[in-house]
Amino acid sequence: MKNLRLNRVFSLILMIAFCMACSAGDDNLDQGMAPDKKQDEVEKEMTTITIKNMAFSPAKITVEKGETVVWVNEDVVPHDVTDFINQEWTSGTLSTGQTFKKVIEKELDYFCSIHPTMKGNIVLKK
Amino acid sequence: MKTFIMRTRWVIGAVALIALLVTDGQSQNDTPLRLNDAQIASAAVTANQVDVNYGKLALKKSKRAEVKKFAETMIRDHSGVIDQAMDLAKKLGVTPEDNPLTQQLTQGEEETTKKLEGLKRKKFDKAYIDNEVAYHEAVIAAVKDILIPQTQNEELKALLVQVAPVLEHHLKMAKETQANFK
Numbered sequence: 131m132k133n134l135r136l137n138r139v140f141s142l143i144l145m146i147a148f149c150m151a152c153s154a155g156d157d158n159l160d161q162g163m164a165p166d167k168k169q170d171e172v173e174k175e176m177t178t179i180t181i182k183n184m185a186f187s188p189a190k191i192t193v194e195k196g197e198t199v200v201w202v203n204e205d206v207v208p209h210d211v212t213d214f215i216n217q218e219w220t221s222g223t224l225s226t227g228q229t230f231k232k233v234i235e236k237e238l239d240y241f242c243s244i245h246p247t248m249k250g251n252i253v254l255k256k
Numbered sequence: 257m258k259t260f261i262m263r264t265r266w267v268i269g270a271v272a273l274i275a276l277l278v279t280d281g282q283s284q285n286d287t288p289l290r291l292n293d294a295q296i297a298s299a300a301v302t303a304n305q306v307d308v309n310y311g312k313l314a315l316k317k318s319k320r321a322e323v324k325k326f327a328e329t330m331i332r333d334h335s336g337v338i339d340q341a342m343d344l345a346k347k348l349g350v351t352p353e354d355n356p357l358t359q360q361l362t363q364g365e366e367e368t369t370k371k372l373e374g375l376k377r378k379k380f381d382k383a384y385i386d387n388e389v390a391y392h393e394a395v396i397a398a399v400k401d402i403l404i405p406q407t408q409n410e411e412l413k414a415l416l417v418q419v420a421p422v423l424e425h426h427l428k429m430a431k432e433t434q435a436n437f438k
């Protein structure tokens with residue numbers, strides 16, 4: 131369910147980016163936006179974390195609250211992205227080429243539960 | 257004592273494998289091992305398949321949670337590497353080709369499996385992990401000293417370069433598990 135919503139947000143961002151590209155200077159962005167989405171929510175950038183060579187890269191990032199982070203598994207083996215403190219959330223197993231998106235609402239410590247030495251950390255911009 | 261001898265045998269086996277791989281013509285065997293990309297693809301797939309098979313045996317024989325978890329990781333990771341290697345071979349139009357290294361790996365697997373299968377549960381756990389340490393050391397040496405330097409195709413080389421840290425990670429995990437047995 132959550133993924134579906136994220137997918138929608140993602141396609142929305144793509145749509146808006148497309149509209150902006152073909153109507154630069156035109157001020158009718160509203161047409162490309164679902165009525166239930168706030169403008170600032172969809173305009174935020176996505177940050178990508180690459181999973182490669184048995185590590186999250188970059189392992190530490192700073193994002194704004196509400197920003198979407200996407201993990202891309204570019205490694206030759208499956209990995210996951212899992213809450214480090216008490217495993218509250220997890221991406222599930224990500225095979226090579228698969229991605230996982232998460233809206234960041236608070237500071238996160240995460241790891242790969244398959245390869246527990248792989249760790250990452252997300253902090254919020256002050 | 258018997259376990260010690262058996263363990264020593266495995267280690268000797270692994271060392272012999274490395275010796276075979278890195279021999280540079282100084283032994284009685286005057287031609288160093290030269291492999292083409294099709295043979296390297298075959299050896300890479302086999303090396304991974306062997307460890308998947310050991311992992312499956314461990315899931316069948318072990319009751320120890322940390323051993324089972326380790327075995328599951330081996331199966332998942334090495335299967336992932338096999339998928340990548342097969343996809344790439346297909347893309348490049350390369351058909352993996354049998355060769356002395358692949359044969360050595362398969363033969364080593366047969367012997368080790370026979371020994372592991374004959375062990376009772378407790379002895380099995382330790383023997384399996386000991387073998388994982390030795391096997392990953394041997395395969396790391398093969399990948400770094402033979403496969404990567406001899407690979408012609410850049411994509412295949414890049415794949416092997418990416419496999420190295422996976423193997424290193426597994427070796428570290430195996431050593432940590434091994435330490436818990438002492």
Ligand SMILES: [Cu+2]
Nearest residue numbers: 209242244245
């Ligand atoms: Cu991982």
